[in-house]
Amino acid sequence: MKRRLMIMLRLLLTVTCFYSSVHAAQPDRPNVLFVAVDDLRPELACYGRQHIHSPNIDRLADSGVLFERAFCMVPTCGASRASLMTGLRPSRKRFVTYLTKAEKDAPGITTFNTHFRNNNYHTISLGKIFHHMSDNAHGWSEPAWRPPRNPWYRLPENHRLHLQGQKLKKKKRGPAWESADVPDNAYPDGVLAEHAIAELSKLKDQDQPFFMVVGFFKPHLPFIAPQKYWELYDHDQIALPDNYHVPRDAPKESIHNSGELRSYAGIPARGPVSDEAARNLIHGYYACVSYTDAQIGRLLDELDRLELAENTIVVLWGDHGWNLGEHTLWCKHSCYETSMQIPLIVRAPGIKGGQRRSGLVESIDLYPTLCELSGLTSPDHLQGRSIVGLMKDSQADWKTAAVGRFQKGDTIRTEEFRFTEYSDAAGTRTSAMLYDHTADPDENANVLKSRQQVVNELTKQLHRIKPDGRN
Secondary structure, rough: HHHHHHHHHHHHHHHHHHHHHHHHHOOOOOOEEEEEEOOOOOHHHOOOOOOOOOOHHHHHHOOOEEEEEOOOOOHHHHHHHHHHOOOOEEEEOOOOOOOOHHHHHHHOOHHHHHHHHHOOOOOEEEEEOOOOOOOOHHHEEEEEOOOOOOOOOOOHHHHHHHHHHHOOOOOEEEEOOEEEOOOHHHHHHHHHHHHHHHHHHHHHHHOOEEEEEEEEEEOOOOEEEEHHHHOOOOOOHHHOOOOOOOOOOOOOOOOOOOOOHHHOOOOOOOOOOOOOHHHHHHHHHHHHHHHHHHHHHHHHHHHHOOOHHHHHHEEEOOOOOOOOOHHHHHHHHHOOOHHHHHEEEEEEEOOOOOOEEEEEEEHHHHHHHHHHHHHOOOOOOOOOOOHHHHHHOOOOOOOOOOOEEEEEEEEEOOEEEEEEEOOOOOOEEEEEEEEEOOOOOOOOOOHHHHHHHHHHHHHHHHHHHOOOOOO
């Protein structure tokens, strides 16, 4: 009996050691820290814009792969985020407005966060991810969290103006910018960073890998940031864009009244803002970029301090671009490059950092990318393509176009051109525009009439890719 017990113990020990060695040989799945930033255009030092103070995003670029030509699917927040989180392209009836709910527009689709939760990830939503906190609530391991609804403004006169405006029939908001001598946590993004840091400390001790999305609000309007970030820029050196005018031969559908901006105090209901107001807007936008950059730096520092960085995928993603007076436009909501182009940086374990890629990348490519980097099988419904191969090899075979849309416009970006067609409800083209990015990167002249062969080719390519295309 004693001999038999000894044999069984040896056998159990052998099996345990074998299982342990096999288990140890399998690397743990990486964590994911996905940083989403509202209205962030790729006007950053790491994108060659040296007038911007963005040292923390720059150091992320130094350790990750920066995509020079990444594009959103829809240049408005709710629709852009729903497309990202479902991995589906927008259409005329899907992912249309800033109020889009993924669950409503794409019922039954397994979202990004749900897929990771179904694969034993602890999923957390902090700040603005989906436009509505209630959207896809079952995909998070704990309730989605946003900073408390503190007053928007910290200067008393601005707060009073805001409260007065809310009582008006048109619900006019306070001013479009504010510079207050307050600490970072006087505004929501500073509070958000503190909460995210606390969550990272908790997650370090969990057995599950984590999928944490942190969605910063700035540089979304109003441009309010602590004074120290405004002081990083010389107001007198801020200039209006060279193309502070409508492009030559641009269709009327391509230009809007910047309605989002018009709801703020001191901004005229129609027509151009004054040059000084334009400089304040640009200055405020820059300050907010630097403010958010500082919060991102705090997260990166905490990853290092907790020794999580080596096994954590970090993504920086802007939900869409933003116009700072280009073509007379403010805000997003257009099919121009300034509305469609986004910053995108991905840092992943085992992939060399400090690299840049010029391939055309779309937001819907991120869902399959993070699945591949995390060792998960991608759902069959995804319409994007993993960029892991491109991250590893700049010469990898890659897509030749990025397609997006806004309202009545469908737009395609290729190596040389951006082509946009506007159509009515029946699908009949009402107008179009073509910009040659080789000769005209700022899109100042619509060359549609002189490049008919290119227009024909891009029309066919666009209709092949967009979900509701009509040939």
